[in-house]
Amino acid sequence: MIFVNLTVNVQEGVMEVKRRLTINDIAARAGVSRQTISRVMNNKGDVSEATRNQVLRIIQELGYQPSLQARSMITRQTNTIALLLPDITNPFFPEIVQGVEETLRDHGQNVFLFMTNEDVEREITCIQMAQQYNVDGVILCSPRVDDANLRSLIPNMPPTVFLNRRLDIEGVYSVVIDAFQGSYDATKYLIQNGHRNIGIVVGPPRSLSGVQRLAGYKKAMADHGIPLKENLINEVQQFDELDVYKITKNFIKNQASAILTYNDPVAANMVQACLDLKLNVPDDISIMGFDGVSLSKQVTPRLTTMAVPLFEIGVMLADMLIKVVKGEELIQRHVDIYPVLRVAQSTKAINKLRT
Amino acid sequence: MIFVNLTVNVQEGVMEVKRRLTINDIAARAGVSRQTISRVMNNKGDVSEATRNQVLRIIQELGYQPSLQARSMITRQTNTIALLLPDITNPFFPEIVQGVEETLRDHGQNVFLFMTNEDVEREITCIQMAQQYNVDGVILCSPRVDDANLRSLIPNMPPTVFLNRRLDIEGVYSVVIDAFQGSYDATKYLIQNGHRNIGIVVGPPRSLSGVQRLAGYKKAMADHGIPLKENLINEVQQFDELDVYKITKNFIKNQASAILTYNDPVAANMVQACLDLKLNVPDDISIMGFDGVSLSKQVTPRLTTMAVPLFEIGVMLADMLIKVVKGEELIQRHVDIYPVLRVAQSTKAINKLRT
DNA sequence: TTGTACGCGTTATCAA
DNA sequence: TTGATAACGCGTACAA
Numbered sequence: 001m002i003f004v005n006l007t008v009n010v011q012e013g014v015m016e017v018k019r020r021l022t023i024n025d026i027a028a029r030a031g032v033s034r035q036t037i038s039r040v041m042n043n044k045g046d047v048s049e050a051t052r053n054q055v056l057r058i059i060q061e062l063g064y065q066p067s068l069q070a071r072s073m074i075t076r077q078t079n080t081i082a083l084l085l086p087d088i089t090n091p092f093f094p095e096i097v098q099g100v101e102e103t104l105r106d107h108g109q110n111v112f113l114f115m116t117n118e119d120v121e122r123e124i125t126c127i128q129m130a131q132q133y134n135v136d137g138v139i140l141c142s143p144r145v146d147d148a149n150l151r152s153l154i155p156n157m158p159p160t161v162f163l164n165r166r167l168d169i170e171g172v173y174s175v176v177i178d179a180f181q182g183s184y185d186a187t188k189y190l191i192q193n194g195h196r197n198i199g200i201v202v203g204p205p206r207s208l209s210g211v212q213r214l215a216g217y218k219k220a221m222a223d224h225g226i227p228l229k230e231n232l233i234n235e236v237q238q239f240d241e242l243d244v245y246k247i248t249k250n251f252i253k254n255q256a257s258a259i260l261t262y263n264d265p266v267a268a269n270m271v272q273a274c275l276d277l278k279l280n281v282p283d284d285i286s287i288m289g290f291d292g293v294s295l296s297k298q299v300t301p302r303l304t305t306m307a308v309p310l311f312e313i314g315v316m317l318a319d320m321l322i323k324v325v326k327g328e329e330l331i332q333r334h335v336d337i338y339p340v341l342r343v344a345q346s347t348k349a350i351n352k353l354r355t
Numbered sequence: 356m357i358f359v360n361l362t363v364n365v366q367e368g369v370m371e372v373k374r375r376l377t378i379n380d381i382a383a384r385a386g387v388s389r390q391t392i393s394r395v396m397n398n399k400g401d402v403s404e405a406t407r408n409q410v411l412r413i414i415q416e417l418g419y420q421p422s423l424q425a426r427s428m429i430t431r432q433t434n435t436i437a438l439l440l441p442d443i444t445n446p447f448f449p450e451i452v453q454g455v456e457e458t459l460r461d462h463g464q465n466v467f468l469f470m471t472n473e474d475v476e477r478e479i480t481c482i483q484m485a486q487q488y489n490v491d492g493v494i495l496c497s498p499r500v501d502d503a504n505l506r507s508l509i510p511n512m513p514p515t516v517f518l519n520r521r522l523d524i525e526g527v528y529s530v531v532i533d534a535f536q537g538s539y540d541a542t543k544y545l546i547q548n549g550h551r552n553i554g555i556v557v558g559p560p561r562s563l564s565g566v567q568r569l570a571g572y573k574k575a576m577a578d579h580g581i582p583l584k585e586n587l588i589n590e591v592q593q594f595d596e597l598d599v600y601k602i603t604k605n606f607i608k609n610q611a612s613a614i615l616t617y618n619d620p621v622a623a624n625m626v627q628a629c630l631d632l633k634l635n636v637p638d639d640i641s642i643m644g645f646d647g648v649s650l651s652k653q654v655t656p657r658l659t660t661m662a663v664p665l666f667e668i669g670v671m672l673a674d675m676l677i678k679v680v681k682g683e684e685l686i687q688r689h690v691d692i693y694p695v696l697r698v699a700q701s702t703k704a705i706n707k708l709r710t
Numbered sequence: 711t712t713g714t715a716c717g718c719g720t721t722a723t724c725a726a
Numbered sequence: 727t728t729g730a731t732a733a734c735g736c737g738t739a740c741a742a
Contacts, residue, residue, distance in 0.1 A: 070720040
């Protein structure tokens with residue numbers, strides 16, 4: 001948006017107007033046609049060395065910047081992608097965004113950021129917005145269980161890569177953190193460290209990963225012959241209604257020796273709740289986080305957690321999308337990410353005799 | 356990007372092609388001219404109720420979505436703003452982004468996200484990108500001290516609101532957190548709680564707020580008649596070279612009873628360093644954070660910090676920009692934000708006898 | 711109330 | 727090697 005000043009005659013007299021500097025201005029100044037300018041800028045077609053230098057000099061001098069909108073009307077590419085996520089204040093996302101942004105930048109793509117607040121209506125609105133802006137692709141994270149809505153949108157969507165949602169539809173791609181496996185491994189780790197009364201907090205049944213986590217937990221318990229206790233399974237109905245103190249007390253009342261949470265912030269809050277209730281972590285109770293965000297290393301005790309390579313996930317999402325947009329064949333349409341156990345200070349082996 | 360299927364005759368026979376559905380398709384289908392469609396979509400001009408309904412039905416049915424690029428070529432508004440920040444993984448930013456995004460959304464504006472990594476080159480590139488996309492406005496956070504570069508860019512920039520940088524130039528707006536006052540108040544609080552050996556970590560001299568923090572600290576010390584000790588002032592030369600353990604040890608060696616940090620993550624790390632060094636916080640040493648991000652409430656002990664209303668700052672930035680973009684007069688071109696002391700558990704009054 | 715003609719800034723096609 | 731012309735999808739001024 002580099003401007004040129006013009007004096008214009010209007011009824012009232014003379015006026016100074018700012019107008020965007022266009023390719024025509026450069027052409028006029030250089031005494032050549034628009035075409036030549038275009039050719040120089042895009043390195044397409046033959047231009048004599050003399051004209052090229054002349055044109056480049058003028059572009060430089062006047063500070064001309066082409067309008068990407070006008071360009072994309074012709075090329076049918078906007079070099080923009082839409083990144084939809086529920087909530088950037090969830091520490092799960094910033095690193096992913098970082099990975100996405102850096103990778104896309106390297107490929108000349110820019111990012112439209114949409115925040116959907118876990119709201120389906122809004123999600124649809126955002127997708128439509130993205131479509132109206134003619135984005136080249138979409139990276140979409142909507143961690144809820146209602147494929148139906150999404151499926152109906154997909155046929156009309158630009159190339160899309162999903163995070164944490166696997167849809168087996170032609171032309172749909174995804175990176176999915178294996179919450180089942182993560183939860184299974186976490187539970188197994190606790191069991192192997194002598195815990196039998198293992199509590200678990202999971203998100204609402206609407207949450208895709210919540211369902212999988214619970215399944216992983218149950219499978220691990222079953223595989224080790226430990227009967228489930230309903231009062232050690234705490235399903236939060238709404239994320240924003242999570243009352244950590246209440247459920248912590250509840251777990252304690254039911255003699256949990258270890259608790260599995262669904263992310264590090266919840267684990268951190270639970271550690272505080274325990275301390276406030278005069279319980280030592282991990283001596284009296286073990287608490288596990290999930291995701292391995294930086295917070296998990298900043299709290300005391302440092303959280304034992306199932307670490308996920310967030311930045312790399314962002315890079316993958318972007319890389320996959322770039323390939324699809326470019327029309328390259330993707331070898332893997334779906335990538336599974338396995339969380340890795342990272343043992344720190346918030347969990348502890350207990351006396352096997354304790355039940 | 357809602358498509359229409361076309362059968363096209365090509366040399367080899369017949370081919371199926373997807374093409375974007377345009378206003379012309381709707382017009383043809385409805386048996387009216389494009390203009391009528393346009394009028395309906397934008398609620399401009401008179402359209403008979405019958406035609407309007409007819410048109411709306413067809414739009415709905417075919418799922419037509421206008422191209423915002425084409426539209427903005429005419430209207431000269433893209434309804435997009437660029438948000439430039441150094442690093443979204445810094446917990447200072449997500450809440451601000453949230454505030455910005457929600458507010459802009461309410462005004463029909465969408466967000467281009469650019470991450471600059473504290474790199475001047477990249478910052479300039481991003482600004483140019485934003486210009487090429489014809490964004491309506493820019494929200495820019497570049498917390499470094501080199502106004503010169505920026506000043507030369509400003510004349511050609513779309514309306515811009517700065518975060519944490521005040522430039523007294525006509526048509527430039529800003530929201531600035533008063534790091535001087537914040538640091539002054541933090542220091543004063545510690546002094547009033549009996550501390551005299553107060554250490555401070557500040558960012559590199561290139562960092563705008565770093566300079567101000569140091570000034571605030573020095574002023575508070577001077578105002579209370581406490582002589583400065585050079586070895587209690589620790590200027591980090593590069594943010595990424597920050598070695599919290601080393602400086603913590605150094606502070607301890609120099610008998611600091613309290614330490615001022617420049618943000619909550621650093622404070623959290625320092626707390627851990629102290630614990631690892633067998634010092635209790637706050638009994639042996641008081642540590643203060645800055646910003647009051649959620650981390651400050653999640654660590655143990657909870658951090659005493661200078662809280663800043665991050666979400667609201669995002670809202671302000673967006674509100675100001677919206678007004679400027681709409682050509683409304685801004686009463687306040689600059690807004691100062693004063694950090695508020697939030698006392699928690701990481702600081703403590705000490706025996707006045709101790710030096 | 712509706713339609714015609716033009717322009718926005720760029721690239722693609724073809725001819726010179 | 728270069729230029730004229732059309733096209734992209736839409737909105738606006740004006741005419742019908």
